[in-house]
Amino acid sequence: MRKVLALTMVAAMVAGMLTGCSSSAPAPAADAAPAAAPAASAEASGDFDWKRFDGEEITVLFSEHTYSDAVEEKLNEFTEKTGIKVNYSSMPEGNYFEKLNVELSSHSGSIDVFMTGAYQSWEYATAGNLEPLENFIGTDLTSPDWNYDDFIPGVIDALKWDLVPGHPVGSGSQWALPMGWEVNILTYNKKILEANNIEPPKTAEDLLEASKALKEFDGSGTYGLAVRGLPDWGTIHPAYMSLYSTWGAKDFEIEDGKLVSKVNSPEAVAMTEYWVDLVKNGGAPQWATYGWEMCGADLGAGKAAMMWDADRGGYTQNTPGSSAEAGNMAFGMVPYPESAGKTEADMRSNLWVWSMAMNADSAKKEAAWYFMQYFTSPEYMLWAGVEKACTDTPRTSVLESEEYKNSVADAEGYYDAFATVSKTASIFFTAQPYFTETTTEWAKTLQDLVTTDKYASVQDAMDELKATMDELVSDLEVE
Amino acid sequence: MSAEKTTVEKSELNKVPFSTRVRPYLIVAPSLIITIGIMIPFVMAIWYSLTNYSFKLPTHKFIWIDNWVNMLGDPSFWKAVKISLEYGVISTAVEMLLGLGVAILLNNLNNGLSKVLRVLLVFPLMIAPVTATIVWQLMLNSSVGIVEKLLNIFGVYNFPWAAAPETAMMTVIMIDVWINTAFIILLVLAGLQSLPKSPFESAKIDGGSAWFNFTNLTLPMLKPSLYIALLFRLMAALQEYAVIFALTKGGPGDALMSLSLTAYQKGFKFQKFGAAIPFILVLWLIINVAAKRIVKLQRNAQKQAAGLEE
Numbered sequence: 001m002r003k004v005l006a007l008t009m010v011a012a013m014v015a016g017m018l019t020g021c022s023s024s025a026p027a028p029a030a031d032a033a034p035a036a037a038p039a040a041s042a043e044a045s046g047d048f049d050w051k052r053f054d055g056e057e058i059t060v061l062f063s064e065h066t067y068s069d070a071v072e073e074k075l076n077e078f079t080e081k082t083g084i085k086v087n088y089s090s091m092p093e094g095n096y097f098e099k100l101n102v103e104l105s106s107h108s109g110s111i112d113v114f115m116t117g118a119y120q121s122w123e124y125a126t127a128g129n130l131e132p133l134e135n136f137i138g139t140d141l142t143s144p145d146w147n148y149d150d151f152i153p154g155v156i157d158a159l160k161w162d163l164v165p166g167h168p169v170g171s172g173s174q175w176a177l178p179m180g181w182e183v184n185i186l187t188y189n190k191k192i193l194e195a196n197n198i199e200p201p202k203t204a205e206d207l208l209e210a211s212k213a214l215k216e217f218d219g220s221g222t223y224g225l226a227v228r229g230l231p232d233w234g235t236i237h238p239a240y241m242s243l244y245s246t247w248g249a250k251d252f253e254i255e256d257g258k259l260v261s262k263v264n265s266p267e268a269v270a271m272t273e274y275w276v277d278l279v280k281n282g283g284a285p286q287w288a289t290y291g292w293e294m295c296g297a298d299l300g301a302g303k304a305a306m307m308w309d310a311d312r313g314g315y316t317q318n319t320p321g322s323s324a325e326a327g328n329m330a331f332g333m334v335p336y337p338e339s340a341g342k343t344e345a346d347m348r349s350n351l352w353v354w355s356m357a358m359n360a361d362s363a364k365k366e367a368a369w370y371f372m373q374y375f376t377s378p379e380y381m382l383w384a385g386v387e388k389a390c391t392d393t394p395r396t397s398v399l400e401s402e403e404y405k406n407s408v409a410d411a412e413g414y415y416d417a418f419a420t421v422s423k424t425a426s427i428f429f430t431a432q433p434y435f436t437e438t439t440t441e442w443a444k445t446l447q448d449l450v451t452t453d454k455y456a457s458v459q460d461a462m463d464e465l466k467a468t469m470d471e472l473v474s475d476l477e478v479e
Numbered sequence: 480m481s482a483e484k485t486t487v488e489k490s491e492l493n494k495v496p497f498s499t500r501v502r503p504y505l506i507v508a509p510s511l512i513i514t515i516g517i518m519i520p521f522v523m524a525i526w527y528s529l530t531n532y533s534f535k536l537p538t539h540k541f542i543w544i545d546n547w548v549n550m551l552g553d554p555s556f557w558k559a560v561k562i563s564l565e566y567g568v569i570s571t572a573v574e575m576l577l578g579l580g581v582a583i584l585l586n587n588l589n590n591g592l593s594k595v596l597r598v599l600l601v602f603p604l605m606i607a608p609v610t611a612t613i614v615w616q617l618m619l620n621s622s623v624g625i626v627e628k629l630l631n632i633f634g635v636y637n638f639p640w641a642a643a644p645e646t647a648m649m650t651v652i653m654i655d656v657w658i659n660t661a662f663i664i665l666l667v668l669a670g671l672q673s674l675p676k677s678p679f680e681s682a683k684i685d686g687g688s689a690w691f692n693f694t695n696l697t698l699p700m701l702k703p704s705l706y707i708a709l710l711f712r713l714m715a716a717l718q719e720y721a722v723i724f725a726l727t728k729g730g731p732g733d734a735l736m737s738l739s740l741t742a743y744q745k746g747f748k749f750q751k752f753g754a755a756i757p758f759i760l761v762l763w764l765i766i767n768v769a770a771k772r773i774v775k776l777q778r779n780a781q782k783q784a785a786g787l788e789e
Contacts, residue, residue: 098747105534105750123750127535220636221622229642231730232748285621286642288731294620303622433535437749448732451643 048143054083056367058112061089061103063096066316067179067354068115070388071375078374084367094291097436104129109361112368116357118158118427119233119435121175124357125163126433131358132173136369146373147397155181155394158353158427165432166254166478176355177376178394180312183349183425184238185417186332187299187314188306189325192217200330201306202344204243204274204337211282214305226295226304227279229287231447233439237350237429238292239308240275240446245348245428246336247271251438252430252469254478259432261469263442264462270340273458276449288447300325308335310352311418312392315411319389331413333421349425353394432476438469528757534750542753550757555733555741563737563762565648567717570655574712577656578663579705583697585664586671601665603658612725615654616641641727644734651722651735658722659715663708670704671697700784706777710770717766738762 062068068090075086091099097120103111104124116124124130137148148156155178162172186207188200193210196217201207211224228235244251249268252259262268279287284298296313298304300323307314311331316322318329334347356375358368374380382398384390386407398404408414429435445465448454455461528546532539550556581600585593603611618624619640630638641650678696687695720739723729729736729744736744738758746755 098743101534101747101750123535127750128537220631221620221624221627223622231728231732285637286619286639288642289616289727298622301623440744440748444730444732447730451639451731454732 048145050082050143050370053364053367053370055085056083056364057085057087058362058364058367058371059087059089059110060113060371061091061100061111062115062356063093063354064090065093065115065354066312066388067384067390070384070390071179073388074375074380074383078371082367082370082374084370086371104359104361107361109359109363111359112362112364113356113358113371115179116176116355118169118176118351118353118355119237119429121159121355121357122161122431122435123433125161125173125175129360130175131360131362131365132175133177133358133369133372134174136365136373137174141366141369142373143377145379146377150378150395150397151178152181152394152396152399154351154422154426155353158351159355161431164478165473165476166252166259166430169427169431176353176357177372179354179356179376180390180392181354181394182310182312182352182392183418183421184242184309184352185311185314185334185349185421186306186308187311187317187329188332189299189302189304189328190330190412191325191328192302192305196305200332201335202332204246204335205339207306207308207335208274208278208282211278211306215282217305218302221285222303222305223284223298224282224305225278226284226290226298226307227287227309228292228295229279229283229290229447229450231288231440231444233436233443234291235443235446236439237352238310241350241428242308242334242348243275243337244268244271245350246334246342246346247340248342248346250430251428252432252473257478259430259470259473259476259478261438261466261473263469264459264466267340269459269462271337272446272449272462274337275446276458279446279450283450288451299323299329302328306332311414312389315391315414316389318411329411331411331417333417344420347421347424348428349421350428351425432473434472434476437472441465441468441472524756524760527753528760530753532751532753534752539753546754547757549754550761555736556758556761558733559736559738559741559758560761560765562648562735563717563719563739563765566652566655566719566723566735566737567713569648570652570659570716570719571709571713573652573656574660574663575705575709577660578708579667581660582664582667582671583693585668597668600661602661604661606658608658608721609725611658612654612722615657616726619650642731644731647727647731647734651719651726654722654726655716655719659712663712666704666708666711667701670701673704674700699780702780703777703784706773706780710773710777713769713773714766717769718762738765 062071072088072090075088079085096115100111100114100116103114105127121130136142156174157170158181159169159176159178160172160174161167161169186201190200192214193200196214198210198213199206201210207225214222214224216222217224227239247267247270249265249271250262253262254260284290284294284304292309292313295304295307295309296317299307299314300317302325314329314331318326320326333344334349336342336344336347356372358365358372362368376394378395378397381390381393381395382401382404385393385398386403391408393399393404429439432438442465445461449458449461455464527539529541529543530539531542531545585597606614618626619638621627621637621639627636627638630636639646641647674697678700679692682692682696718739719737720743723735723737723740724743727735729740738761742755742758742762744755745758746752749755
């Protein structure tokens with residue numbers, strides 16, 4: 001019965017994503033956007049020469065993740081098919097981007113292909129580190145089986161940008177290709193909630209009440225809600241930015257040709273006041289040291305009753321044998337603030353897209369492109385989605401396949417949440433090249449608000465943060 | 480007259496075989512090459528600190544001392560100096576005291592147990608500081624950590640450790656002490672075992688107390704070794720990066736943003752190397768001043784221990 005229900009939901013989800021995502025995407029692909037059709041016509045015969053770059057050698061640097069694990073497992077098959085040797089290395093996410101910054105800035109071409117996120121691509125593209133992929137998509141270097149139009153519009157568009165600070169994503173060059181994408185939703189341990197007679201929270205008010213009620217639900221160290229708290233962008237982009245946007249707040253707006261921070265707007269302050277209360281009274285006792293790994297570990301160990309983070313973070317804790325509480329997870333959506341007049345229709349989940357990009361300084365761009373198209377092909381992505389738990393597939397054909405539907409049918413509420421939230425999910429940060437600086441300052445301010453009495457009020461803190469953010473982006477000219 | 484002398488000297492010099500003449504240069508060459516190798520990045524760092532060098536910009540330009548002026552006018556710089564000094568001085572002081580105490584006890588306890596302990600005590604030095612910090616992070620975690628369970632016995636619950644600004648510095652210093660005290664123990668133990676026996680035997684005959692022996696014999700003769708240990712530990716502690724980064728990334732807020740972390744953040748995370756380098760150069764200056772002072776004290780202590788100076 002559950003599977004039947006899930007399959008029905010999948011159908012609804014796919015329909016929703018195909019229409020909803022594209023309608024919610026900020027702008028249609030503009031002049032620089034690649035087209036898929038020429039690829040098909042150029043290689044209509046289907047005799048695509050995968051051995052064209054036989055004997056070449058490329059270097060790939062990835063962040064350790066489910067997506068990269070899946071790629072690693074298929075490297076030999078790729079080499080067999082293409083004759084291209086891959087020097088592959090991966091490292092933990094904690095230091096990944098810093099390492100990548102050094103490699104890219106040397107302009108040595110030491111790395112040909114690497115993993116990135118949409119936010120980081122704004123910085124790399126501005127610095128000239130990324131190769132625009134329309135140079136390859138739709139050319140004779142692309143297999144006719146590799147179908148550009150099969151990518152979910154909202155996801156592929158998140159990786160396009162015209163390099164103008166403040167302009168929305170979705171137009172301009174294609175800077176990267178999606179490996180997987182994540183919406184940020186509530187995961188809860190249904191066993192713990194049932195034992196404490198708490199209904200799964202739907203609104204922000206429910207969530208606050210439940211989190212407070214679940215404080216030390218099973219003794220010292222147990223708590224209601226796991227959310228990230230380290231002083232970096234990772235703390236802002238998942239749950240915080242999702243609720244921030246649901247509340248109706250913005251990070252920046254364009255005024256008189258300049259980006260102006262709006263973090264001290266009434267909506268932003270009200271949301272942050274709520275957030276500080278939530279973390280202080282319902283979060284982990286050591287919240288300020290929590291990244292996504294610790295949040296997931298606490299949820300899986302039954303120490304946290306709920307987690308608001310990437311959907312796959314909760315999903316991976318629920319697969320059999322993955323954690324002590326595997327099988328007890330269920331999925332909610334984005335809790336919306338009823339007190340601020342919001343409804344389910346206002347739910348906004350900030351989007352994260354793990355992607356792969358090509359180094360503009362690579363000396364082996366064609367071979368690198370072969371690697372990229374192989375590991376974003378429908379065939380590979382179906383395998384990764386079904387066999388390797390890469391469930392947030394960016395390809396429509398995978399989402400629609402029966403194999404995929406069956407493989408993920410047992411996660412209670414997952415499809416419902418994914419289908420609903422993905423309709424309005426998007427990147428709610430303003431695209432600009434100082435993303436890392438501004439979000440680091442933002443996260444530090446949250447830490448100060450939660451762990452110190454440095455500020456007399458949240459309004460004071462956000463006023464100061466606004467000034468800092470304005471200063472950081474002051475040299476950006478917005479056309 | 481002087482021209483004649485010069486001619487004679489030159490002709491005498493020509494009689495010295497070429498291999499002998501060139502030998503001093505060959506001897507000094509490796510150290511000269513190493514010095515040049517050290518100085519090139521150092522001089523380049525000074526140069527970059529005078530530019531707007533950034534990973535985000537295709538080129539960079541000379542901006543005089545703008546980076547330095549900006550840094551000195553930035554309150555976070557002065558806070559970073561304070562945090563670096565606090566971390567360096569406190570962790571080194573605790574490690575020196577603990578290391579000295581344990582080394583003396585081990586030296587006196589010259590049996591099988593002390594031999595086993597000497598081996599075990601070195602273990603933390605064999606672990607990468609980042610790895611040690613991650614292990615400590617798990618141990619201190621309020622949900623699953625063993626330390627939390629132990630504290631619960633004493634009625635302490637949810638101790639914040641690195642998650643609160645008031646206790647964050649204490650936590651990172653505690654981990655640093657766990658990792659590095661063994662280094663002091665090793666150096667002091669080696670120093671203790673190299674002390675001459677005769678002064679102690681004389682003191683024993685004269686009926687000197689243990690305290691008398693420690694303050695008048697052990698400590699003065701051990702001072703050179705202690706200063707060496709102090710020099711190495713203080714230099715490393717002032718530069719400390721791994722423990723703080725692995726545990727809190729400098730948080731909560733700016734609570735642990737030392738000079739090293741601030742420079743790292745500005746340079747690698749924000750990709751502004753020109754602005755980051757002055758922080759590192761100030762750190763170098765602080766370490767240089769401290770090191771010179773300790774080296775001077777060590778030389779004096781060495782002379783005193785050798786009876787050359789009162």
